[in-house]
Amino acid sequence: MAVKKQSFAERPGVDYEALAQSAMFRGLIQEKKAFIIPATIFFFAFYFTLPILTSYSNVLNAPAIGPVSWAWLFAFAQFVMTWALCILYSKRAVKFDEIVEQMKQEAKEGGNV
Template sequence: MINQNESDYKKIVRSPLFQELLQKKRKFIIPTTIFFFVFYFSLPVLTSYTTVLNKSAIGPISWAWVFAFAQFAMTWGLCLLYSSKAKTFDTIVEQIKKVGGEDK
């Protein structure tokens, strides 16, 4: 026997607004995650297998240090970007809640 909450959930999952939400989240999260992993793992790979980051960037500071500090900036930047993008997701969620509440 299917209870009311389960049938409501199935209806919401099939709704165009919910599908739009999933599509927008995927369109943002997948490329962002790929970028993060590539950027993050580039430092240990480059420092372990090449000497390209050993060159001086600014005085005695090598490119390895610049890259390492850039990872902090990248992390904060992605957090701010996601926080901004989440507002769009929240707007769609509110629309879904309104549409779902009208049928009851």
């Protein structure tokens, strides 16, 4: 006997199409884009700068602290940058989650989201 699975859109209770068209949902998506797109561009620019500079120039070969070159410091900075972006996103995600919870509550009450 085959069991038919229902998608979220087919389940009774919440009108997901109306929810996706709501101003609050669109605002949430805009807020997420406003953070994620610049953060991603910064990440890729920062990340690919190291291999490009080490491959095509000698800028990072100079010693920075004793025998440690600028290339090693830049490589270490990539770990710091990754952690910093993760922490920043985690803090921002709390705000996103609050908006989602508010949307869920309004949808449960049958109000306009």
